[in-house]
Amino acid sequence: MAVWALGINHNTAPLDLRGKFAFALDQIAPTLHGLRQSLGTSGGGAGRHPGVETAIISTCNRTEIYCAGEQPAMEHTLGWLAHSGGVSPSLLASHSYTLEDSLVARHAFRVASGLDSMVLGEAQILGQMKDAVRAAETAGALGTTLNQLFQRSFAVAKEVRTSTEIGAHSISMAAAAVRLASQLFEDLTETKVLFVGAGEMIELCATHFAAKNPKSIAIANRTLERGEKLATRFGGGVMRLADLPERLHEFDAVISCTASSLPIIGLGAVERALKKRRHRPMFMVDLAVPRDIEPEVKALGDVYLYTVDDLATVVQTAQANRQAAVAQAEAIIDAGVQSFMHWMELRSPAVGEGGVVPLIQQLNAQTDEWRALEIARAKKLLAKGEDMDAVLEALSRGLTQKMLHGTLAELRAGDAEMRAQTAQTVSRLFLRSQTKTGNHNGL
Template identity: 85%
Template sequence: MAVWALGINHKTAPLDLRGRFAFALDQIAPTLQGLRQTLTERTQHPQVETAIISTCNRTEIYCAAAQPALEHTLGWLAETGGVQANVLRSHSYTLQDGLVARHAFRVASGLDSMVLGEAQILGQMKDAVRAAEGAGALGSTLNQLFQRSFAVAKEVRTSTDIGAHSISMAAAAVRLAGQLFEDLGEIRVLFVGAGEMIELCTTHFAAKSPKHITIANRTLERGEKLAARFGAEVMRLADLPEHLHEYDAVISCTASSLPIIGLGAVERALKKRRHRPMFMVDLAVPRDIEPEVKQLEDVYLYTVDDLASVVQKAHANRQAAVAQAEAIIDAGVQSFVHWMELRSPAAQQGAVVPLIQQLNAQTEQWRTLEIARAKKLLAKGEDIDTVLDALARGLTQKMLHGPLAELRAGDAQARQQTAQTVSRLFLRSQSKSGL
C-alpha cells in the first residue's frame, strides 16, 4: 500500500491562489467522490482512499492505494481550481509514505501552522476526517494515519509547552487594532460571519469592552446564538452595506466564494464617516473583502498573510518545546512506517504476522488466567495489594519462563546468541521501549 499527499499552504502559495482551492466542509464529501472517481479511472485502482483538509492556510489531499498517483492527483486539483498544472506544481508540495506521516503529525501538532502551536488545526483535521468517513472515502490506511496523528498531537500538547506562548490570529487582530485606536473601549466593532474564527475574534475583542459589537451573518439564527454570548446586536448580511459606516473595526471570516464587502461599499462608508479611519481584518480564504480596499487612504486592511509577522514574534520562546515535539513526532513516524511494513505483501506472506497473532493469543490467554485467579482470591477476602502483587508476579513469570529456559539450555554459542536476543528484547532503555 502506498500513501501520498499533495498540498499548498501559507508557505508555498499566495492568498489568492489558496482561495482557488478552498473547500467548505459541506463541499468535502462530493469533492472526495469526484477525486476518487478520477483516480480510479486513471489508475485502475478501485480502492483509492482519500481525504481533504482545507483551512485558511492550507489545502491538502491525502491518498492511499496499491500504487502512488501523484501526477493524477495534481492534475485533478489543478482542473478543480481552474489553473494550469505547472502553475500549481510550482506552489505545491508532494510527499510519500513516511514523509506523509511526518507532515500529518506536524500539522496536527500545530508545528506547521502560521501560528506555531495553535490548537485550532487539530479540530479542523478531525472535521475533515469525519467528512471523509461520511463520504466512504476513508479506508484502514488513512484512518490509521489520522488516528495516529491525533494521538501524537495529544502527546505533544500534554508533554510540551508548544502552545504556552502562542499568539492566535484573533489576539493578533486585537493587537493591531490597539495600535490604530487609542482606546478600544471607545470603538464599534462589526464581525461578519458566525463560525469558529469569528467566535475566537469576538471573544478577544469583547475582553477589551468595546462600545458596541454587532454580528452580521447570512442566517440570523446562528448570528443570534453567538451575539447572545457577548450582549451584541445581530444584523442580516444583506443590510451590511447600509450600516458599514457605523463601525470603526470590521473583522470578516465567512465561507463565501466571492467577496461580500466591495470597494464601492467601503468608499461610500468612508464618505459618510468623513474619512475617519477604518480597521478591517479579512480572515477568509477566498477573500471576503475586495483586495483593492487596501489601497484606500483611510482603511487599514489586514489579511491572514499580513498577520504572519505579528503571530511569529513569540516564536523564539517555543523552540525548546518544538525540539521536544519533533522527538515525539519522530517516534510516531517510526511506529507508523513499521505498521505499514507489516501490512506489505512480503510481510503478510512471511512468518511475521502469524507470529504476532500467536503472541497476542498467548498473552491474552495468560492475562485471562491470571485475572480469573485474582478474582478468586478477592472473593475469598484476600488483601487487594497481595492480590495485585500475585497477579503481576504470575504474568511476569509466564513471560520470562521461555527466555530463562532457553538461557539455561544448549551449548555455549547457542546460549550467547540467546543472551543477545533476550537482552535486546527485555533490557531496552525506557526511551527505546516506548517507540
C-alpha cells in the same frame, strides 16, 4: 501499500491561489467522490488506481490531499486538483509540496501538533483535521491505512500538547487582530466593532475584542438565529448580511470570516461607507479564504485592511522561548513516525506475495482449528467418563504434536546445510526463555 500527500499552504502559495482550492466542510464528501472516481477510471490497464483511500484537509492556511493505495498516483492527484481549481498543473506544482510514505506521516503529525501552522502551536488545526477525517469517513473514502495515520496524528498531537509548552507563547490570529487595532485606535473602548460570520474563528475574535470592552459589538450573519446566539453572548446586536452595505459606515472595525466563495464586502460599499464616515479610518481584517473583502479595498487611503497572510509577522513572536518546546515536539513526532512506518511494514508484501499480516492471520486460523479439534476430542472422552487428568494430558500432547509436526519434518529433510539453517531458525523461535518471549499471542 503506498501513502502520498499533495498540498499548498501559507508558506508555498499566495492567498488568492489558496482561495481557488478552498473546500467548505459540506463540499468535502462530493469532492472526495470525484477524486476517487477519477483515480479509479484514469487511463487503462496499469494506469488505473481503483480503491484509493482519500481525505482532504482545507483551512484558511492550507489545502491538503492525503491518499493511500497499492501504487502512488501523485501526478494524477496533482492534475485532478489543478483542474478542480481552474489552474494549470505546472502553476500548482510550482506552489505545492508532494510527500510519500514516512514524509507523509511526519507532515501529518506536525500539522496536527501545530508545528506547521502560521501560529506556532495553535490548537484550532487539530479540530479542523478531526472534522476532515469525519467527513472522509462519512463519505466512505477513509480506509484502514489513512484512518491509522490520522488516529496516530491525533495521539501524537495530544502528547505534544500535554508534554511540551509548544502553545504557551503563541499569539493567535484573534489576539493579533486586537493588537493591530490597538495600534490604530487610541482607545478601543470608544470603537464600534462588526463581526461578519458566526463560525469558530469569529467567535474567537469576538472573545478577544470583547475583553477590551468596545463601545458596541454587532454580528452580521447569513442566518439571524446563529448570529443572535453569538451576539447574545457578548451583549451585541445582530444584522443580516443583506443589510451590511447600508450599515457598514457605523463601524470602526470590521472582522470577517465566512465560507462564501465570493467577496461579500466590495470596493463600492467601503467607498460609500468612508464618505458617510467623513473619512474617519476603518480597521478591517479579512480572515477568510477565499477572501470576504475585495483586495482593491486595501488601496483606499482611510482603510487599514489585513489578511491572514498580513498577520503572519504579528503572530511570529517569542520564537526563542519556543525552541526548546519545538525540539521536544519533534522528538515525539520522530517516535510516532517510526511506529507508523513499522505498522506499514507489517502490511507490506514482505513474506511471499501476501505480506506479514495475512501470514499472521493464517497462523492464527490454523492454531484455532487445531485447538478446536483437540477440545472436541477431549469433550468426547470426558463424556465417556475418562479420567480428567488423562484427558488434559492427551489434549496438551495432541496440541504440541500438531504444532511441532511441520517443524520436526523440516529438521529431518534436505541436505546438511539446509538442516543447519533450519535448526538455527527453530532454536531462535522455540528455545527462548519465558522472560524473553513474553506474551506473543498476537505474533
